[in-house]
Amino acid sequence: MKTFKLLLSLAFLALFFAPAFSQELLINHVNVVTMLDDKVLEDHAIYVKDGMIVQIAPEAEISVSGVQRMDGQRMYVFPGLAEFHAHLPNPDQFGPEFQEEVLWLYLANGVLRIRSMLGHESHLALKEKVEKGEVPGPRMFISGPSLNGSSVADPESGRQMVREQKAAGYDHLKLHPGLDTPKFLAIADEAKKVGIYYGGHVSLDVGLVTSVKNGYRSVEHIDGFLEAMLPDGTTIDPTVSGPFNMNLVGQVDQAKLAGLIQLCLESKTWIAPTMTLFERYFGFQPAHELRQQPEMAFLPGLMVTQWYNTKSQLEGNGVLTEAKVKPYLEFRQKLFLDLHRAGVPMIMSSDSPQVFNVPGFSIHREIQSMSKAGMSNYEILKTGSVNCADYFEESGNWGVLKPGAAAEFVLVEKNPLEDLVTMQKPQAIMVQGKLIPQDELNQQLEKIRQKYGRQ
Template sequence: MKRIRYSLTLLLSFIFINLFAQDVLVTNVNIVTMDGEEVLENHAVFVKDGKIDKIIPLTPQTPRMSHENMVDGQGAYIFPGLAEFHTHLPVANDGSTQLQEESLWLYLANGVLRIRSMLGHPSHVELRKRVNAGEIPGPRVFISGPSFNGNSVSSPEQAAQMVRDQKEAGYDHLKIHPGVELDEMWAISATAKEVGIPFGGHVPLAVGIRNALASGFKSVEHMDGYMEGLLPDDLVIDPTTSGPFNLNLVGQVQMEKLPALIKQTKEQGTYIAPTLTLFDRYFGYIPADEFRQAPEMKYLPGPLIQQWVNTKKQMERAGMLEKEIVAPYLQFRNQLFMALHEARIPMIMASDSPQVFNVPGFSIHHEIALMSKAGMSNYEILKTGSVEPARYMGKEQEWGMIQEGMAADFVMVKENPLKNLETMQKPLGVVIRGEWISGEKLQAELDRIEKNHERK
């Protein structure tokens, strides 16, 4: 860890010259830099032009600092804002961006300062432009294009053109869904590499995990395809009986095949987006009526919550989510998750929000709790939401840590998140694009959104 030291002369120069700008001075904080596990205790951070300009150790010799935009952390902790890298922004089909803008506030209120939306729509391109320009408050936005799936892809040639069209339209990423055939996948892969756009998503059954990795999947969502890759070679999967994500077949998994898959994943540099909370809430055995009562459901429209209840209850009535059926599958997923992690395959924080009972922003804390329960350390969990997403996007020199010159996007919390993950659930405030948003403002926006969806 490199210590940051400044001479008294430099400090005085900084104070008297720079602090008159319309920027932000955050003082009396402890910094979780994410450049290793060490915490910089009792420091100040000066934010200028949306970047971290100076990081200053506060000692008895440090001159007193003041600034018209000064935030006194009073011993709080700051850490790089979290990145939720599997979201689904609402679509503004009718021209209304209300639900989109509310989702953005839900992320901010939970310390999520970057999102990767994984099912694109033309309305998202304009939204991203306005958000990243600071016209609409919200996290920084990356967006995938519309889905490549069995209905949208009809041939290798058409798939290749679809890649070119999405690149030209300004999308950041391609999203693969089930139904893509192997020859179509190779066409998508070749064209994506040609035009320079990453791709990833589900692993289509006709493609399989080994071909998906070989094609250049940048990320595998939900750890999809790995279980299928561990099944007996002569097993024919019948989707009508195998259950959601083939969970009924978990008893036939051959774990001795996993080392070869891990080796290929590492060689390809593929990232994993685990979405543990999606499976815990959507395909888990906890009843729909229990999740319906979760406090954060009040921030979404009632009809959407009812739709989620109906979807899960349909599976419950069919006997698909009995504990004796689901528990072994969830246990396998945790085992797979930790095996991939311990092999040093990079993970990106992802919860798949809003999906069944995963409310934007709030769901990332459910994901964090499940990662911790599975055995991942607090530091490694924070890496999945900061350092690794920055590396994924090739921007590790610009964000993902709290360092001079990097983007001023960080969250203030009461306690050290490396020791207490739950402290991240209630930010005291966030700095996004160099702008301070207080905890009071975040709560006021939550109250407004709750009122918008007040149940009659």
């Protein structure tokens, strides 16, 4: 691959530092995973101009002259991945430079789109810089600041927050626990009036059924299902029920799931599973093991220490023993697959950065978790491409490779429909029509690693 890397490095200098969308490039001899179906277009060429895909065909059928050409050396091209439960950091945490480092962590892992689910005004400015080509990063959808039991004083203040976030330019509303039903219904009603998506956690007082019936676009973490499947009249005591009420999993009535699935299908509700979050944050793998994993070297030491202390405290209190956690994780794994097989749409999400979930890297751990649960490789790729575009009603604009779609894709050595691991090592990525080779991605990763002083 040395020749290919050299070509990419030379192309990078010409393309990445050029004005946004000014490039014209023909990449030939590639195998294209279009995600329009599960077929592969073998030995094709992709013609890109002004940030868009103009043509995908055998090279002999593409009639262009004076265009820079690049030999793809029979690598595989797919639309890249999405992280649809990201938490972009605030600049007051580790500085504005950390925000841009997080964007590089996503890109280096082939994550080309994110939906950030904990808003801050700086995120809107960062999104604009990325769109203008001033800062390298994935395309963004940004939620506003959390609407929860503490931030929403009453129904009218909830409506006001919705209007303000829509006017500010946020793409989504993020709801956290603690909302009572009157507050929630006011937020839902106002969101429909102004035309903004909303979703998040399921407040205990509101419940899954009311949330879904009133237009929840996405249920984060598969939240609320366990509680909705408990026998009628069950009393939940948060002091003993554990995180996400995991200690009540033995009381679940599986017969209730069919009705909940039908409700989700009728209401067109999406699921953001974040499987790896629960396996790592609330799982029984010890904090000291997770702390030593290689990807932790790309984050500030203080952040990793905070994560270690958070999980260690739960371990010290006996909350995360294998006997308590394993049945809950198995329940979530089965629930995930039951929802998927019934046709409830999934969007790829891991929740990053979050306790031991490192941006970009955690998406590959999420992929492993979805595969372990029983989802096919093609369906896994759909959750990170086609489905995410569908979520924002932008079907065909991105998340697929076809003429007229955004020039956003990743080159890898093997067929991701057969080998999921190959996606962990992008040979190059194209974002906004700009090519970034593996060497540059690795250089950025090494720069971040050296900054935080851990080899």
